[in-house]
Amino acid sequence: MTLHQQAASPWLTIVGIGEDGRAGLSPAASAALDAAEVVWGGRRHLALAAPLSAEAHLWPSPISDAYETILARRGRPTCLLATGDPFHYGIGAEIARLVPPAEIRAYPQPSAFSLAAARLGWPIAETACLTLHGRALTRIVPALQPGARLLVLSWDGTTPAAVAALLVERGFARSRLTVLEAMGGPHERIFVSEAVAFASDRKIEPLNTLAIEVVAEPGARVLPLATGLDDGWFENDGQLTKAEIRAVTLSALAPFAGALLWDVGAGAGSIAIEWCLRHPANRALAIEARSDRAERIGRNCENLGVPERVSIVEGPAPAALAGLAPPDAVFIGGGISRSGVLAACRDALRSSGRLVANAVTLEGEAALLAMFSEMGGSLRRLSVAKAAPVGGLTGWRQAMPVTQWVWTKP
Structure with missing residues (x-):
């Protein structure tokens, strides 16, 4: 699925939306949303953007199943809703491989990484930003370096407890975990725990970001950065x-x-x-x-x-x-x-x-x-x-x- 000839003007709008919904959108983003004939998004996105005059479509699973239908609408006003910044582990990066940039208008919101860094006072340039959404839990292992700060996008509400268990298993039990739930909205909640004390049965919102301050205990399984691992x-x-x-x-x-x-x-x-x-x-x-x-x-x-x-x-x-x-x-x-x-x-x-x-x-x-x-x-x-x-x-x-x-x- 590729587009070779460029359309006369942008027809595809990608709008990042936060937990504050329509209230957080810029006038240009709101206008683009209202002008669309069709809007695609997750159930949460569509609810946050309501009321919608356009025809609304839920993302299928896998989300790529919708791409052919979206591309078939080329030249007609279409809007895609995403969480925060659509180009930071979002739908924007995927769609931009299929649609020329000149045919897209994007209105990003602060990403979860930006919001979390603002809550914690962490400089993003000195923080490792990772995602575990739809990815293996152990992809975090190379980033577990003594003194490191990590911001991690969770897959769902079970991710923080799973990460805490992995940290304990690998000798990082005293690492400090901050769970930031539903940032930017009325249900925002933040709590802190050491990995070893993390309550595995705690109910956590599916939309959460995990901040980790890595503390390596003696004997921790720190993956060396040099080649030639033992x-x-x-x-x-x-x-x-x-x-x-x-x-x-x-x-x-x-x-x-x-x-x-x-x-x-x-x-x-x-x-x-x-x-x-x-x-x-x-x-x-x-x-x-x-x-x-x-x-x-x-x-x-x-x-x-x-x-x-x-x-x-x-x-x-x-x-x-x-x-x-x-x-x-x-x-x-x-x-x-x-x-x-x-x-x-x-x-x-x-x-x-x-x-x-x-x-x-x-x-x-x-x-x-x-x-x-x-x-x-x-x-x-x-x-x-x-x-x-x-x-x-x-x-x-x-x-x-x-x-x-x-x-x-x-």
Whole structure:
């Protein structure tokens, strides 16, 4: 669904409405609402905007089911109602992908983040703003840094208690939670509790925003910001790119914002997960032949807060690679010696993309040497030794050396 030719004038109005309803709208927003032939919104939005002279439509589930009907009205006055700022996790951003900006008039209200920051006296520029509306609870995990302030859009009234339980479980029990309900309206209510004391049976309005002042207790599971997370962060069966090699590998892959990675032979999914932790817009496809390992990748993604950004593709490469979205970077950690894997990854890679492959077997190393000879790039051997008991003394225990090939597609 796209519009290629621009209409003569704006026909689609997006109005942000607050808990104060019509009284909070600007004269221009009210006029646009009154001029519309059709108004779309949630049940709460339509009630706040009443009385309406236009034909009113409730958003379907999923909301995208309405887009075709809205686009079919092109050129006729149509209004969409949203909460607060329609372009901050709202309908505005979705519609703007389908309708040229010149055909839209938008009248935003203060977002829930702005209202909450004003109530708390928090500078938004120094606060992490997240949403859990329609998203996995654990996506909050990377943001749980000591001393951090978070503003979080809740999914419904159960979200604050669920977040409090997660904080306690991960060692942030003394974190201060502020629940801000129905901000800007006659039923606004604010209450504060430490996570450990949060009453799980407290009735909370579905429309609420959660403010968190993160307090890390000794031993809290704080996710480090550096690459090469300790191996203990990942559930694994031994099929894991170890921390030191992983740090070098991530550096070689050179992640950038919004990039897609293929993690081929993903094992525990550590490379895909750390790729996504580098930036919230990064995505990864973890390709894994074994179903038990694919399930394990899913658990690791959940535990480390990236369950929606790592997609698991179960099946052996190269067959499992067919039809996948072209990657900006590829890591091959398993199956290098299998016929066609390296070539398939090389061919699928976008222009200027990076391919990094690690091998520990002679057969895998031979495949990398052949590619290096044919395609160029850089080749290096990585070796790590760790101190370990030797009888009653201590000595160096050498891990298997890793041969790594790095290539950038012209």
